[in-house]
Every structure is written in C-alpha cells, then in structure tokens.
Amino acid sequence: MGLILDGVLQAFRLLLSGDGEVWRITLLSLQISATATLLALAVGIPAGTLLALTRFPGRGLVVSLVNTGMGLPPVVVGLFVTILLWRNGLLGALELLYTPAAMVLAQLVIAAPIVTGLTLAAVQQIPERFRLQLLALGASRVQMTWVLIKEARLPMLAALMAGFGGVISEVGASMMVGGNIRGSTRVLTTATVLETGKGNFDVAIALSVILLVITFLVNWALTWIQQRRRA
Amino acid sequence: MRPIGLVLLLALSALAAPTVPVTAQSRIVILSTTTSTQDSGLLDVLVPMFEKQSGLTVKTISVGTGQALALAARGEADVTLAHAPALEKKYVEDGRMRNRRLVMYNDFVVIGPEDDPARIKGLPKAADALKRIAVAGARFVSRGDKSGTHLLEQGLWKQAGIEPAAPWYLESGQGMGATLGIANDRRAYTITDRGTYLAFGKRLTLPILVEKDRPLLNIYSVMEVNPANGPRVNAAGGRALADFMLTSEVQAVIRAFGVERYGQALFVPIAGKKDEEF
Numbered sequence: 001m002g003l004i005l006d007g008v009l010q011a012f013r014l015l016l017s018g019d020g021e022v023w024r025i026t027l028l029s030l031q032i033s034a035t036a037t038l039l040a041l042a043v044g045i046p047a048g049t050l051l052a053l054t055r056f057p058g059r060g061l062v063v064s065l066v067n068t069g070m071g072l073p074p075v076v077v078g079l080f081v082t083i084l085l086w087r088n089g090l091l092g093a094l095e096l097l098y099t100p101a102a103m104v105l106a107q108l109v110i111a112a113p114i115v116t117g118l119t120l121a122a123v124q125q126i127p128e129r130f131r132l133q134l135l136a137l138g139a140s141r142v143q144m145t146w147v148l149i150k151e152a153r154l155p156m157l158a159a160l161m162a163g164f165g166g167v168i169s170e171v172g173a174s175m176m177v178g179g180n181i182r183g184s185t186r187v188l189t190t191a192t193v194l195e196t197g198k199g200n201f202d203v204a205i206a207l208s209v210i211l212l213v214i215t216f217l218v219n220w221a222l223t224w225i226q227q228r229r230r231a
Numbered sequence: 232m233r234p235i236g237l238v239l240l241l242a243l244s245a246l247a248a249p250t251v252p253v254t255a256q257s258r259i260v261i262l263s264t265t266t267s268t269q270d271s272g273l274l275d276v277l278v279p280m281f282e283k284q285s286g287l288t289v290k291t292i293s294v295g296t297g298q299a300l301a302l303a304a305r306g307e308a309d310v311t312l313a314h315a316p317a318l319e320k321k322y323v324e325d326g327r328m329r330n331r332r333l334v335m336y337n338d339f340v341v342i343g344p345e346d347d348p349a350r351i352k353g354l355p356k357a358a359d360a361l362k363r364i365a366v367a368g369a370r371f372v373s374r375g376d377k378s379g380t381h382l383l384e385q386g387l388w389k390q391a392g393i394e395p396a397a398p399w400y401l402e403s404g405q406g407m408g409a410t411l412g413i414a415n416d417r418r419a420y421t422i423t424d425r426g427t428y429l430a431f432g433k434r435l436t437l438p439i440l441v442e443k444d445r446p447l448l449n450i451y452s453v454m455e456v457n458p459a460n461g462p463r464v465n466a467a468g469g470r471a472l473a474d475f476m477l478t479s480e481v482q483a484v485i486r487a488f489g490v491e492r493y494g495q496a497l498f499v500p501i502a503g504k505k506d507e508e509f
Contacts, residue, residue: 086305086307087306087307087461087462087463087464088305088306088307088461088462088463092462092463095259095463097307098261098290098292179290179291179292180293181290181291181292182275182278182291184290194269194270196408196409197266197270197405197406197407197408197409198270198272198408198430199408199411199412199427199430199431199432199434201434
C-alpha cells in the first residue's frame with residue numbers, strides 16, 4: 001500500500017517538477033491515440049452508417065466481422081502490422097516501423113472496428129419510421145443520412161470514448177510497432193512496462209496514475225458534452 | 232490498404248516525427264539488442280552520444296538476444312549488440328552477421344532464498360549448484376525467452392546433465408526484471424546478470440549464492456548485419472555504430488557506468504580482446 005501511495009506522490013512530483021521526459025511521453029501518448037481515434041472516426045462513422053442503412057447479401061457476415069473486430073487483441077494487431085511494415089514487408093519501403101506513424105496505424109486498426117460497430121448500433125436504433133418519415137417529407141438520401149448521423153451523435157460519442165479508451169490504454173501493439181524508443185515512440189503504457197522491468201515501481205505507478213488521470217479527463221469532457229443536453 | 236490511407240499516414244508520419252524523415256533511410260540505424268543493456272540504462276547514455284557525433288538517428292529495439300539476432304538475420308536491423316557467444320558465432324559462421332567484436336562483459340550470478348533449501352551457497356561451480364537445485368526439487372525461475380540469459384542457463388543445465396521440468400522449474404517468459412520479481416515473490420532460485428540484480432537493489436531479498444564461475448561470464452559483442460540479409464540494410468550506419476562502441480571514449484564511459492549509482496561498475500570494457508582470453 002505504501003508503494004502505491006509513494007507512486008501517486010511521485011506522479012505529482014514528476015509532473016510538477018516539469019520533468020521534460022514525462023511530459024514528452026504523456027503528450028506523445030495523447031498525440032498518437034488522438035490521431036488514431038480521429039482517423040478511426042473518419043473510417044468508422046461512414047462505414048458504420050453505411051452498414052446500418054444498407055441491405056446486401058453477406059451483410060450479416062460483415063457485421064459479425066466488425067463485432068469480432070471490436071475485440072481484436074492489440075498484440076495480434078501489433079504482430080501483423082509489424083510484419084507488414086518490416087523492411088522486407090509489404091509496406092517496408094515506407095520505412096514506418098518504429099515511428100509514431102506506425103503506432104497510429106496499429107491503433108487505427110484497433111479503434112476502427114470499435115467505432116464502426118458502435119456507430120452501426122447507434123444508427124440502427126433510430127426507428128425505421130423516422131427514416132421513412134424523412135423520405136416522405138422530401139429529404140434526399142444524403143440529407144436523410146445526415147439527419148440520422150446528427151440524431152445518433154450522442155451514442156456516437158460513446159463510440160469515440162470507447163475507441164480512445166481502447167487505444168490509449170493498449171500496450172502490446174505500441175510496444176511491437178513502436179519499439180519503445182526513448183524520445184520517439186515511448187508512450188505511457190510502454191514506459192510503464194519498461195520501468196516495471198527496471199524495478200522502478202514508483203515511477204511505473206506514477207506513469208499509470210498519469211495515464212488514468214488523462215483517460216479520466218478526456219472521458220469526463222466527452223461525457224459532459226454528451227450529457228449536457230439531458231439536463 | 233487504400234491509397235488515401237497511405238497518403239494520410241505519410242502526412243501523419245511527417246507531422247508526428249519531424250526528426251525522422253521517411254525517405255532518408257541511410258540516416259537511420261536500427262540497433263537490435265538485449266533487454267539488459269536497455270534496463271541497465273547504458274544505452275540511454277551511449278546512443279545520444281553516437282547520434283550527436285554521427286548525425287545519424289538510432290532506433291534501439293530491445294528484445295531477447297534470440298529475437299535480436301533473428302531480426303538482424305532478416306535484415307530488419309543494421310547492427311546487433313548481444314550476449315550469447317555460442318549463438319552469435321553460429322550466425323557469423325552462417326554469414327548472416329559479420330565482424331563480431333567483443334565490447335564488454337559483466338557476469339551472471341545464481342541467487343536464491345536466504346535459507347537456501349538446495350544448499351548451494353558458496354559452490355564454485357554453477358552447474359553443480361543447478362544439479363543440487365534439481366535434486367532438491369527447489370523452485371527455479373527461468374526466463375524461458377531465448378534471451379542471452381536463458382541460453383546461458385540452458386547451457387548450464389546441459390552441463391549439469393539435467394532436463395529441468397515442472398513443477399519446480401518455472402518459465403516466466405519475461406524480461407530479467409519481471410523474472411527477478413517472480414523469483415523474489417515465489418522464494419525461488421534464478422540466474423541473473425549482476426547489472427540488473429544491482430539495479431533492483433534492496434527490493435530483492437534473494438542473496439547471491441554462487442558467483443565467479445567461468446561459465447557465468449557474460450560477454451557482450453557487437454556484430455554488423457550482412458547487407459545480403461535484406462534490401463534495406465544500412466551497412467555503413469551499422470558499421471559506424473559498431474566502431475563507435477569500441478572507441479576508447481566509449482570504453483571509458485562503459486568503465487565508469489554505474490559507479491555513481493550502484494557504487495560499482497556494471498560492465499568491464501574489453502574492446503580488442505578475443506574470446507580465448509577469457
């Protein structure tokens with residue numbers, strides 16, 4: 001128990017003392033995971049909406065795949081993205097392995113199915129009648145889709161939170177494709193693993209506390225936006 | 232992947248990593264190495280020194296020695312710093328690694344619970360100690376990850392003529408630090424490099440029981456990757472980093488490393504020496 005308390009104190013000390021490294025690591029974590037989440041939204045919202053509004057043969061299979069993808073193990077994603085980005089891999093010429101961009105790519109693969117799946121659920125729960133009504137009132141298909149997305153925006157915030165929460169907290173893929181390189185690809189989760197390995201448990205706990213606080217602040221802000229209308 | 236995704240990613244990589252231009256491959260050197268060099272903090276000192284002097288960017292990938300060499304053999308690294316002489320020599324014989332040169336050494340120690348149920352304390356031969364541990368069925372935690380430490384441990388079991396197995400033999404599958412933690416918690420014996428052991432300091436209650444046996448010597452070598460291993464191997468960069476490790480300046484840094492923090496040096500520099508001298 002004393003160790004955890006020490007770690008919490010250490011977290012504040014590290015942040016307040018302006019320890020450059022901890023701030024850099026924290027900012028990089030945010031930068032990478034925010035970018036990945038935004039890209040996942042760019043992919044997942046259109047894909048989820050499309051899946052919700054269309055009927056085609058094999059749709060059930062696609063939806064099942066998306067739902068499976070929501071639980072994609074990060075370490076598996078990490079392995080495949082690493083092999084893809086190897087110098088001798090399919091995308092080796094891009095020289096992306098062990099860069100923040102590689103981590104964004106891996107996290108995008110993790111977050112996109114989450115956003116897609118939750119968007120699909122959000123749009124689908126809007127009653128069919130509402131859609132028909134819109135069309136009856138003379139809305140074009142594009143207009144109708146836009147209204148539906150707007151209507152589903154609160155549940156979609158949940159998709160945003162789930163996507164961000166999934167990637168900011170994952171360690172397996174970030175470790176593999178980023179390499180945990182100091183000053184370049186070391187993020188909060190991989191730094192925590194490293195410090196634990198070094199036996200610096202207080203620093204590891206401090207990093208964990210910072211990660212928890214950040215995740216809380218981001219979710220708190222998003223929840224505030226989501227719940228504000230309800231009041 | 233769609234081309235749009237690629238363009239986006241490229242743009243992103245430029246944004247996110249302004250110091251690492253994607254096209255200038257010869258500016259990047261990938262060093263595959265073992266966790267012990269990273270966990271000791273030595274590379275955090277040496278790598279920035281090298282980057283400053285050479286203008287190159289080093290990507291240090293810290294994995295077990297087995298993986299470090301396997302990556303290098305696939306041309307996924309440019310230079311390797313490892314500590315498994317027998318395995319290294321095999322890679323050099325196969326022609327996948329070149330120009331193996333000794334850099335430094337430290338040593339392994341056998342540690343275990345204070346009450347020492349297998350009664351190995353003070354034995355001169357590590358292999359004899361392992362034999363007693365096996366006979367007593369005392370708990371032993373192995374890295375089990377094909378790291379240099381694990382390979383050395385396997386060599387010792389072979390020497391002892393024992394095939395270690397559960398239930399007393401546990402494989403952690405993790406790095407040295409995590410393995411020490413498990414051994415400490417489970418009151419088990421294990422083999423560790425002295426550097427990591429010192430770094431853990433008072434958090435460990437397991438004393439050193441066997442040390443200073445010749446097979447416990449832990450020799451680190453640097454090897455360059457054969458450019459034939461892959462199309463994008465940066466041979467010149469790998470060579471530069473290997474040469475750098477052997478300069479008298481770096482050897483002096485190695486000699487002094489750890490003295491301030493642990494009261495003793497973690498490594499002994501040995502540039503220019505041969506395996507036969509040990």
